[in-house]
């Protein structure tokens with residue numbers, strides 16, 4: 340087993356939506372991690388009061404990272420001139436079925452018939468930023484508009500007329516461009532070409548999350564991989 344750390348350095352705001360909404364106010368909210376209880380001091384007419392509050396920080400699920408990575412890995416495997424041993428199943432097949440005869444893509448990223456060698460943990464806010472985000476949340480404990488995110492308005496476009504639909508203004512939450520990092524675990528041993536291939540395909544990943552049409556979720560340097568405790 341090998342453990343690496345990966346980093347996502349965003350050049351634009353990012354939204355990986357949770358499916359949660361606040362009726363009539365925020366249509367799509369970003370994913371937030373497990374609850375952490377913090378003490379909040381708020382001034383009142385009778386002096387400061389102390390309350391406990393649940394706080395959750397934005398994160399990016401590993402499945403979102405892995406999905407984009409797999410897409411670029413597949414494209415790279417379909418290109419010419421790769422070293423021997425890096426192969427992909429025929430383009431008319433969605434995945435390999437025989438566990439003893441897996442292509443590079445199915446071996447590393449898994450297939451419906453075979454577990455993935457690569458585990459991508461969720462990307463959390465970089466440690467240096469967590470304090471900052473926690474302070475923002477403490478200053479303004481608002482359950483609807485989170486002070487650590489931005490609200491991005493958008494409109495829905497009719498597929499038929501290509502014009503803006505009436506009454507379809509929406510608001511999405513987005514995390515400002517910051518750094519997230521998470522764990523990568525590789526069960527089993529990679530050969531040299533597989534390791535180079537994984538790192539090369541990771542560096543190609545251009546963006547993560549929703550709303551690419553307005554340039555959101557753009558990455559600087561793709562998924563950046565460092566061996567644990569080491570440099571890139």
Ligand SMILES: [Zn+2]
Nearest residue numbers: 428435442445
């Ligand atoms: Zn395959």
